[in-house]
Amino acid sequence: MNKQIIFKERPVGVPNENTWSLEVSDIPELNNGELLIEHHYVSLDPAMRGWMNDTKSYIHPVAIDDVMRSGSIGKVIKVNNNPNFKVGDCVTGWGGVQQYAITNGDNWYKVDDSLAPMPMYIGTLGMPGMTAYFGILEVGKIKEGDIVLVSGAAGAVGSVVGQIAKIKGCKVIGIAGGKDKCEYLLNELGFDEAIDYKSENIYSALKQKCLKGIDVYFDNVGGKILDAALSKLRMRARVVICGAISQYNNTTKIDGPSNYLSLLVNRASMQGMVVMDYAKDYGKAAHQMAIWMKEGKLKSKEDIYTGIENFKETYERLFNGDKKGKLVLKVKED
Incomplete structure (x- = not known):
């Protein structure tokens, strides 16, 4: 079963209890070429507020009844005939606020979680x-x-x-x-x-x-x-x-x-x-920042909270100032 935060109503001002709902759904079978990703962490960013507005922007708004948009990172746990990924790959992309995501792999990127912890790849290295x-x-x-x-x-x-x-x-x-x-x-x-x-x-x-x-x-x-x-x-x-x-x-x-x-x-x-606009050069930037981090010149701080059920109160930390560094929500259940 997949727990998901579903966008239900466009907020006016501060999002409230009607903005999202926590829903549980079955995980469908994979089609040819698809993979199943188990999310470990999702990214919470101020830009999420803008994505809820039905206005012209640099990206289309989140649709009503869609999974709330967010960056995410997790592990591939199932693959149906996709040569670019294998079970066990650590991947990051726009998986949304949910525990599992199904994708054909487009715009998902493999990262090495043995070199840096997962939250860092949706923070300083993300x-x-x-x-x-x-x-x-x-x-x-x-x-x-x-x-x-x-x-x-x-x-x-x-x-x-x-x-x-x-x-x-x-x-x-x-x-x-x-x-x-x-x-x-x-x-x-x-x-x-x-x-x-x-x-x-x-x-x-x-x-x-x-x-x-x-x-x-x-x-x-x-x-x-x-x-x-x-x-x-x-x-x-x-x-x-x-x-x-x-x-x-x-x-x-x-x-x-x-x-x-x-x-x-x-x-x-x-x-x-x-x-x-700079997507083609992300690799170059991440490489340089990793060097700075290894040299002790660049510090990374992730403020991590736990439980997809706590999405709304964690999201609110973006705006009430109750955080330092990158705000991250752990959605994988231990």
Whole structure:
């Protein structure tokens, strides 16, 4: 039997008890060329909120009565005449929030879970890590000596962005919520400065900790923090728009930037990035990040919770700030 989180109703604002249902279904027989994957872990990401909206985006919305979309990782436990996979392969793909997935193997990738634990392949060595790598290097175009500001800095993407910027010789200031997260940035990840948006006035803190302004702002949150960051841009600065978690549950119009003329005055640029655009180079990025991790320059943190039945309350941690690093749900039952 397969336990699945089924998307039942498009939320307005924060998802509620009507948004999903936990359902149990039989696992059908495999057709020719298919394989059965037993999921061990699924990835929880802020982008999931956007996928629930029936609006134009970079990817089609999750359909009503479909399994909730998510990245996943697990083991192949059955194969019906597919030469590309064998029983025992560890694979990652878009399997959704369920315990088992059936696929023909397209867009599933084999990984070696003897080299790194499974959750890392849906975290630092997966989509969040790829987002950080290409976002800060290809879009942000950082160079040694740059002053880099990162919002959502204790999260799955922001924490890796800041560390890569430090590896490349930048000064890094992270914005996070709460004393504990700020200490994590400074003491464990090696950020130069941290701003607690919950207890500090963002404009005053930026004035104090970004005296010379910023060359690159990597934005994961949008809203007022984006607006404040725009006020500190240096000449030819780059703003990377990766996400806007502060706006995803809005029931009113998006709170957009009013300081956008700073882009004009400073001849700066603001560019959105979607990690899927860089899919052909994922292998190169993962290889480089694995080297940095082996050298002790890049740390990976996975915040793991257990039980598919606990999906909703675990998902809520994305937005209430009760997590550090990559949020992962273990769905395999012991």
